[in-house]
Amino acid sequence: MTVDEMVGKPEWRSILESLPVIKRFFEGDPDSHGINALMRGMSIYLEKLVDNLERENPAVWYNLGFNSELIYALDGGAAALPIEALGVMHNLLGDIKISMDFIDTAQAEGVPSDCCSADKLAIGTLHRGLYPKPACTVGINTPCDSQVMATQVMAEMSDAPFFVVDVPYYHNDETVRQVAAQLEELIPFLEENTGRRIDFDRLREVCELSNKMTENIWEWLEWRKNTPLAQSSKLVAFTLILQILFAGTQEGVDITEGLKREALERTERGERFFEERVRAVWYQDPVWTDMQMYDWFEHELGLTVPIDVFGYYANEGLIDTSTRETMIYGLARKIANCHPMARQFRSNIDVYIRDFMHMLESWNADCCIFAGHIACKHAWGGIGLFKEACRRADVPLLVFEFDMFDPRITSYDDVYFEVDRFVNEIVYPRKLRAGKAG
Amino acid sequence: MVDDVINEVNAKIRSYTNEHVTEWKNSGRPVIGYFCHYMPAELILAAGALPLRLRGAGSEDSSAGDAFMSGRVCTYVRHVMSLAVEGDYDFLDGEICLNTCDHVRRAADLFVKKTNIPFHGFISLPRNPRESLYGNLLKELRNLRVALQDHFGVEITDDRLREAIIALNRNRRLLTEINNMRKEDKPKLSGAESLSVHIASQVLPPDVFAGIAERLIKELKDRPGLDSPRGRLVMLGAELDEPDYVAVIESQGALVVADLLCFGQRSVLDPIDENTDDPLDAIGRAYFFRPSCARMIGDFPARWDNLNRIVSDARADGVIFTRLLFCDPWGAEQHNLLHRAKKGNTFPVLTLTKEYGIVPTGQLRTRVQAFLEKIEIARAKRDAVGGAV
Numbered sequence: 001m002t003v004d005e006m007v008g009k010p011e012w013r014s015i016l017e018s019l020p021v022i023k024r025f026f027e028g029d030p031d032s033h034g035i036n037a038l039m040r041g042m043s044i045y046l047e048k049l050v051d052n053l054e055r056e057n058p059a060v061w062y063n064l065g066f067n068s069e070l071i072y073a074l075d076g077g078a079a080a081l082p083i084e085a086l087g088v089m090h091n092l093l094g095d096i097k098i099s100m101d102f103i104d105t106a107q108a109e110g111v112p113s114d115c116c117s118a119d120k121l122a123i124g125t126l127h128r129g130l131y132p133k134p135a136c137t138v139g140i141n142t143p144c145d146s147q148v149m150a151t152q153v154m155a156e157m158s159d160a161p162f163f164v165v166d167v168p169y170y171h172n173d174e175t176v177r178q179v180a181a182q183l184e185e186l187i188p189f190l191e192e193n194t195g196r197r198i199d200f201d202r203l204r205e206v207c208e209l210s211n212k213m214t215e216n217i218w219e220w221l222e223w224r225k226n227t228p229l230a231q232s233s234k235l236v237a238f239t240l241i242l243q244i245l246f247a248g249t250q251e252g253v254d255i256t257e258g259l260k261r262e263a264l265e266r267t268e269r270g271e272r273f274f275e276e277r278v279r280a281v282w283y284q285d286p287v288w289t290d291m292q293m294y295d296w297f298e299h300e301l302g303l304t305v306p307i308d309v310f311g312y313y314a315n316e317g318l319i320d321t322s323t324r325e326t327m328i329y330g331l332a333r334k335i336a337n338c339h340p341m342a343r344q345f346r347s348n349i350d351v352y353i354r355d356f357m358h359m360l361e362s363w364n365a366d367c368c369i370f371a372g373h374i375a376c377k378h379a380w381g382g383i384g385l386f387k388e389a390c391r392r393a394d395v396p397l398l399v400f401e402f403d404m405f406d407p408r409i410t411s412y413d414d415v416y417f418e419v420d421r422f423v424n425e426i427v428y429p430r431k432l433r434a435g436k437a438g
Numbered sequence: 439m440v441d442d443v444i445n446e447v448n449a450k451i452r453s454y455t456n457e458h459v460t461e462w463k464n465s466g467r468p469v470i471g472y473f474c475h476y477m478p479a480e481l482i483l484a485a486g487a488l489p490l491r492l493r494g495a496g497s498e499d500s501s502a503g504d505a506f507m508s509g510r511v512c513t514y515v516r517h518v519m520s521l522a523v524e525g526d527y528d529f530l531d532g533e534i535c536l537n538t539c540d541h542v543r544r545a546a547d548l549f550v551k552k553t554n555i556p557f558h559g560f561i562s563l564p565r566n567p568r569e570s571l572y573g574n575l576l577k578e579l580r581n582l583r584v585a586l587q588d589h590f591g592v593e594i595t596d597d598r599l600r601e602a603i604i605a606l607n608r609n610r611r612l613l614t615e616i617n618n619m620r621k622e623d624k625p626k627l628s629g630a631e632s633l634s635v636h637i638a639s640q641v642l643p644p645d646v647f648a649g650i651a652e653r654l655i656k657e658l659k660d661r662p663g664l665d666s667p668r669g670r671l672v673m674l675g676a677e678l679d680e681p682d683y684v685a686v687i688e689s690q691g692a693l694v695v696a697d698l699l700c701f702g703q704r705s706v707l708d709p710i711d712e713n714t715d716d717p718l719d720a721i722g723r724a725y726f727f728r729p730s731c732a733r734m735i736g737d738f739p740a741r742w743d744n745l746n747r748i749v750s751d752a753r754a755d756g757v758i759f760t761r762l763l764f765c766d767p768w769g770a771e772q773h774n775l776l777h778r779a780k781k782g783n784t785f786p787v788l789t790l791t792k793e794y795g796i797v798p799t800g801q802l803r804t805r806v807q808a809f810l811e812k813i814e815i816a817r818a819k820r821d822a823v824g825g826a827v
């Protein structure tokens with residue numbers, strides 16, 4: 001695909017045209033360092049993609065359980081393309097009708113309607129030929145069966161060499177070692193198929209940038225523990241996107257600096273335009289189709305979301321950059337133990353529940369909102385045990401069904417209704433009774 | 439009479455357990471349930487236990503499973519887990535799950551937390567059947583061997599493993615002989631009958647099954663072949679253990695002459711080396727590198743080739759693909775299968791989505807009829823072109 005061909009496609013043009021406008025819009029609020037940095041980061045990502053196309057650099061496709069560092073360490077450059085990227089961008093920045101079209105395309109091509117819309121977005125874009133042909137593809141089995149589906153279709157549609165990273169079931173060091181061994185296999189695969197070499201000095205720089213981003217995320221999330229929450233709820237979900245798209249880049253560092261700085265400044269100023277009445281851990285998928293919904297929760301209900309499962313980045317150590325082996329091990333640990341969703345969703349239910357309890361306590365939340373993305377079967381499959389755990393811990397829990405990328409499944413009104421009722425009839429009165437409300 | 443043997447088999451598979459399981463238990467030997475045909479049954483047998491493939495047959499509603507797993511999980515797993523959380527599977531002395539899929543993974547959680555079954559085993563099965571990942575599986579099998587030994591107080595010696603290989607190989611050979619008879623111009627048994635027999639092989643003690651299979655083969659030899667006036671089909675898909683469903687398909691004038699169903703022909707491995715020095719390794723390799731199922735990533739091209747071989751070997755006119763609602767691994771397979779079939783203009787494919795335990799006769803008949811008409815029209819066109827030439 002040439003740059004002209006790419007820009008000629010309405011699905012890309014719409015993003016390339018809307019992003020500068022949105023960027024300017026947010027720049028109107030100079031205090032919004034986080035969102036401004038994110039918009040700048042997105043622009044740079046797109047510029048780099050165009051640049052890679054112009055230079056005819058190889059592209060590597062992968063799915064959302066994978067981190068981008070190794071691809072960024074290929075000397076001479078390569079385009080890192082998570083296959084969900086364009087669909088998600090349309091949800092966040094572009095035209096949601098286009099992302100719904102991707103979903104419909106995938107279904108028309110045989111993807112069952114009960115599968116995850118994240119994958120349908122990706123598969124729709126593949127069927128429309130929206131990405132440059134890859135030199136090779138990397139598929140990882142995390143976080144879920146749905147990703148297994150996406151990778152199988154990616155392999156089929158790409159017609160390019162395919163490497164599978166298999167993250168075992170267990171949450172232990174043996175798992176990390178097994179993933180590291182596979183990354184050692186992946187390196188020659190990437191080198192052979194892209195015609196580029198992994199430059200280990202470059203990998204060290206990439207890992208250092210990745211570490212800096214991680215440290216920023218940790219610090220940023222610390223600021224979000226403050227009560228009341230000073231920074232907008234909706235920003236928290238971006239950790240996952242950061243890891244997939246920006247891990248190992250200066251943009252990743254800049255975005256997280258922005259998020260951290262914004263949280264810090266707002267907390268120190270203590271200004272908020274609403275009263276925080278209730279804090280929730282949003283324990284499942286964000287409402288990507290309408291991130292403004294979180295603003296409504298704040299302003300109308302006094303509900304804040306200091307942390308969610310996409311936003312949480314487990315504090316399990318940084319990549320040790322001293323040797324090639326320690327770097328590979330560190331990258332494997334990120335993939336298996338830290339990557340949002342992949343950490344919580346691939347193993348047994350105890351890991352899932354333990355992380356929730358940790359978030360609840362550390363971010364000082366009053367309740368849990370289980371926003372049940374309909375296709376997230378491992379989450380639904382554990383719902384009974386999760387409810388029991390919440391009951392034992394005496395945590396109010398709201399469970400509802402929706403689709404994180406497809407508003408046709410549950411209307412916004414229904415989501416508002418559920419959350420409104422939960423906050424006003426259950427959680428807030430309970431806080432009042434316990435003398436914990438403001 | 440063949441019908442007598444099939445009726446006997448059907449009586450034994452009607453429920454999630456049967457009288458032979460009870461007898462086995464009454465003789466003081468343990469029974470271990472397992473979900474997936476990637477679980478090496480030899481390891482269970484070598485521990486002196488009966489391997490029993492978990493089924494939801496006989497479960498009338500899945501509400502107990504739904505309460506824990508919601509209505510978004512595949513109905514096969516929900517029915518099995520309804521039985522399990524209600525205590526119906528409490529006769530099991532152990533269960534072993536794999537990370538087959540997200541649904542079975544969550545079933546594993548429930549087995550541990552919500553049943554009285556005393557032994558819980560688990561195998562993390564790599565998602566890609568390549569040599570460099572095989573060592574990870576072998577480690578799992580070694581760990582399981584130790585766990586079974588410790589819990590059941592038996593030594594799983596190599597000799598015991600070899601005996602288990604021999605016992606199950608015998609049944610594999612018998613099933614292969616039966617499956618070969620399905621491929622004849624006039625198949626000796628229907629797809630529904632064949633599915634019953636394959637299910638029985640996974641829920642009966644091996645020697646009991648072997649006795650039945652030998653009798654069946656003898657009877658089949660004298661049976662005149664069956665007609666399939668409207669076409670020969672291959673069925674492909676996941677956990678379908680309801681012969682009635684296949685019978686409805688066949689009632690429209692076609693025969694299922696081969697299948698790649700989890701409870702059917704896919705469960706039959708090639709015989710494993712009986713004289714090997716390292717039987718656990720031989721078992722591990724045989725299971726891991728078998729023709730894969732949809733949960734294995736990166737292996738669709740091999741599955742496609744295998745399907746093509748089976749279709750051509752069985753001289754089939756079309757493929758019926760069945761998927762259980764909410765199943766993602768088979769969702770990808772559906773997409774890829776349709777994609778290849780369309781691209782290569784190969785055999786006709788009918789995709790069906792079903793729920794476990796329900797045979798929607800009216801709707802199923804209509805769809806199969808339409809599919810068979812399509813096959814007939816294509817055949818007529820082919821014949822016309824052939825005639826012109």
Ligand code: SF4
Pocket residue numbers: 116117118143144145146147285341345373375376377
């Ligand atoms: S939302 Fe759930 S089903 Fe979808 S990719 Fe994430 S873990 Fe998988």
Ligand code: SF4
Pocket residue numbers: 512514515538539540541542676677733762764765766767768
């Ligand atoms: S049918 Fe699919 S979802 Fe159900 S147990 Fe099998 S692989 Fe899992």
